[in-house]
Amino acid sequence: MEKELKLIIVDDHTLFRQSLSRLLAVTLEMVSIKEASNGKELMDMIDEQSPDIILLDLEMPEMDGLETSHILLNHAKYKDIKIIILTMHENEEFMLELIEKGVYGYLFKDADIEEVLKAIRIVDNGQYYISQRTFNALRKRLIKSTKFQNYLDQDTEKLTPREEEILTLICKEYTNREVAKELGLSVRTIDGHRNRILKKTGMKNTAGLVKFALRSGFYSMD
Template sequence: MTPIRIALVDDQLLFRQSLAMLMQGEPDIALVLEADNGDSCLKGLAGLSELPDILLADMEMPGMDGIELSEKLHQLYPSVKLIVLSVHASERLIARMIDQGACGYLTKNCDRAELMTALYTIRSTGYYLNSRVLNAMRNVSRNITISPKNLTGVPVALSKREKEILHLICKEYSTSEIAQRLYLSPRTVEGHRNNLLQKTGRRNTAGLVLFALKYRLFETAY
């Protein structure tokens, strides 16, 4: 198995060093970059011959913080998946970061097992949303009143196939699993996923889940 390439961005030196040591003890993880804020992270990324798969970043850092870094990543390195790792657990902040393009959000008191689960899940499905994050997304979206069983009120028209694929994405199926279940090729599934991203204006798979929650598309998806 090809190691997951990780970049780690946090201004707290002791925390960053501890997390780096944890990463270095994992045979399927390759720590390729450490940085203390968004500015040094972007400089480091520019000097790499191969980009990381996943970037773990704190929210509050001197200079360029995690919020601005997420914007820059989307513009410059859209293939790099962002996990926010923060002491803050505000539901509005969590939903905002997922809406801006983060593929996951973990609090700094999460344990090693959940961190590893997040990394492997993101490599497989493109996102990791634990119960805390899903609840935050759901609660922030509750002020929108939309029928839970149909697309009434949804600002875009989705085809039947797109709805099927979005439903399976929300159930954490990988591209290959969706392809097998619907008797499609992985390339066809990716094509539908890209169409969903374009139609909904979302940046990644986690954003599609937020879209489905916001418009209550699937009553039993979560």
């Protein structure tokens, strides 16, 4: 039996929150959606029942998204909750900090519903969702920053041609299932390749691979 997907939308703008909730309710199957107007209200909710995914605004009264995400990402009891930031902030420092700390996605509020649905499905599948706008902003930030120079000082020559092909598709936001379909391979085979890429590059997750690819010059959005 298919498991119900439990979502919580956290935003202090009632109209936006309710509109998104209703759109998702009619487009997603087997979904339970709750709403909270700030981080404090959210924390009270998840202490009663833990969601699968939280769509989290950054700027809210009482407890904002940054404080809330810090709590969620730094306590073991919330480790299975996946966070997607949903905001108007196109602040490169915010993006980099939150993705580095472990949020699963970063969306802008002017995204269309199809992109929101895509992000939810990818994140529910255990993958990271990085939109093209986020990708571009991260690339600019990494080029300017010295913080990640040693962290991303890797050599892509150690990757096999197949691994380079897979890394390119990952950078194009493909899930493991989509990569497998594109290359005519099994999902298990792609999982094995992805794990080897992570090991070779020293990265921990998809967000790390994206940063590696951008910083090393392996991949460009230009």
